[in-house]
Amino acid sequence: MSPAPRFFVDPDIRRAQTLPAEFYRDAEVYRGLSERVLARSWQFVADVDRLRSPGQCLPVSLLPGCLDEPLVLTRDAQDALHCLSNVCTHRANVVVPGEGSFPQLRCRYHGRRFALDGHMLSMPEFEDALDFPRREDDLPRLALAHLGKLLFTSLDPAVDFDALMAPVRERAGFLLTDELVFDSTTSRDYLVPAHWVLYCENYLEGFHIPYVHASLASVLDYGAYRTELFSRVSLQVGIARDAEETFALPADSPDRAQAIAAYYFFVFPNLMLNFYPSGLSINVVVPLGPERTRVRFLSYTRDPVRFKSGAAAGLDRVEREDEQVVGEVQRGMRSRLYRRGRYSPSREAAVHHFHRLLVDSLDGAL
Ligand code: FES
Numbered sequence: 001m002s003p004a005p006r007f008f009v010d011p012d013i014r015r016a017q018t019l020p021a022e023f024y025r026d027a028e029v030y031r032g033l034s035e036r037v038l039a040r041s042w043q044f045v046a047d048v049d050r051l052r053s054p055g056q057c058l059p060v061s062l063l064p065g066c067l068d069e070p071l072v073l074t075r076d077a078q079d080a081l082h083c084l085s086n087v088c089t090h091r092a093n094v095v096v097p098g099e100g101s102f103p104q105l106r107c108r109y110h111g112r113r114f115a116l117d118g119h120m121l122s123m124p125e126f127e128d129a130l131d132f133p134r135r136e137d138d139l140p141r142l143a144l145a146h147l148g149k150l151l152f153t154s155l156d157p158a159v160d161f162d163a164l165m166a167p168v169r170e171r172a173g174f175l176l177t178d179e180l181v182f183d184s185t186t187s188r189d190y191l192v193p194a195h196w197v198l199y200c201e202n203y204l205e206g207f208h209i210p211y212v213h214a215s216l217a218s219v220l221d222y223g224a225y226r227t228e229l230f231s232r233v234s235l236q237v238g239i240a241r242d243a244e245e246t247f248a249l250p251a252d253s254p255d256r257a258q259a260i261a262a263y264y265f266f267v268f269p270n271l272m273l274n275f276y277p278s279g280l281s282i283n284v285v286v287p288l289g290p291e292r293t294r295v296r297f298l299s300y301t302r303d304p305v306r307f308k309s310g311a312a313a314g315l316d317r318v319e320r321e322d323e324q325v326v327g328e329v330q331r332g333m334r335s336r337l338y339r340r341g342r343y344s345p346s347r348e349a350a351v352h353h354f355h356r357l358l359v360d361s362l363d364g365a366l
């Protein structure tokens with residue numbers, strides 16, 4: 001019999017209690033979240049613009065500071081994209097240290113060569129080795145999935161990528177076009193002095209907008225703000241107060257009669273896809289420690305001028321306001337007097353949904 005689950009969040013939000021403070025304090029839970037939740041999830045790695053021509057290779061680290069898995073993206077001579085382990089199958093040197101264009105990969109430690117699809121091609125001084133090469137001598141190949149021009153991979157996917165992203169494609173697929181271009185001037189990393197789960201929770205409710213974000217509250221209609229839940233995705237729909245910065249929705253959109261200012265998708269466990277009429281802001285939440293989180297803000301714009309208006313305006317200021325409050329919550333989680341709270345059934349459905357997914361994934365139920 002498997003041990004009783006350590007944490008429980010009632011499926012009925014009306015009576016459920018939030019995660020207890022010990023969830024955020026416990027080092028074992030923190031490690032469990034990395035291994036059972038993050039290592040089994042789909043992670044954004046790059047966009048296809050970084051790998052336009054055959055031979056291009058782009059080393060990436062999967063969640064640096066957390067999973068730290070060295071990977072390399074390649075485009076081979078047949079124009080196929082691959083996501084490979086960037087760790088040499090001989091004695092574990094990192095094969096590709098920097099971005100570049102190569103006909104094949106060559107490890108600089110002892111000269112092992114690999115094709116751009118990971119197949120081992122040659123190895124000096126191995127003539128006398130028995131049963132060599134074997135399949136394990138190729139670089140391990142990971143799944144590579146596309147959402148528009150965004151590329152995702154997973155070390156050990158708990159769910160199918162297309163099923164995971166179906167709600168995003170259905171509602172915002174029309175926005176995932178090739179016109180979206182990475183904008184380095186509005187992209188940056190933030191360091192947040194809090195547990196990564198607290199950062200995500202803050203994102204998952206608009207409840208705090210009138211209290212914490214005065215500027216955002218002036219462009220969004222708080223009364224009409226709503227949340228929709230899917231299997232591992234939640235969607236918060238921001239309705240504009242005035243009709244200026246809203247989506248031109250396609251005829252088959254279920255929202256077509258509404259003045260939508262933003263679609264805020266949370267993809268379990270640590271990805272936010274924020275669609276605005278002017279572009280997309282991706283947030284990747286990277287745990288650095290039980291009280292330290294890096295949040296990568298990556299902007300993709302179709303219209304750099306408009307990106308700074310409507311619900312997309314002042315993203316930096318909104319982020320600072322969130323950081324401030326999440327940092328205070330982290331302090332509160334260390335209190336000897338706080339144990340756990342309750343959820344607002346009308347405003348915290350996505351937080352409840354997230355907590356349920358965390359607990360179930362941690363227990364191995366998902
Ligand atoms: S570690 Fe790569 S060839 Fe030895």
Ligand SMILES: [Fe+2]
Pocket residue numbers: 202203208209212213318322
């Ligand atoms: Fe916020």
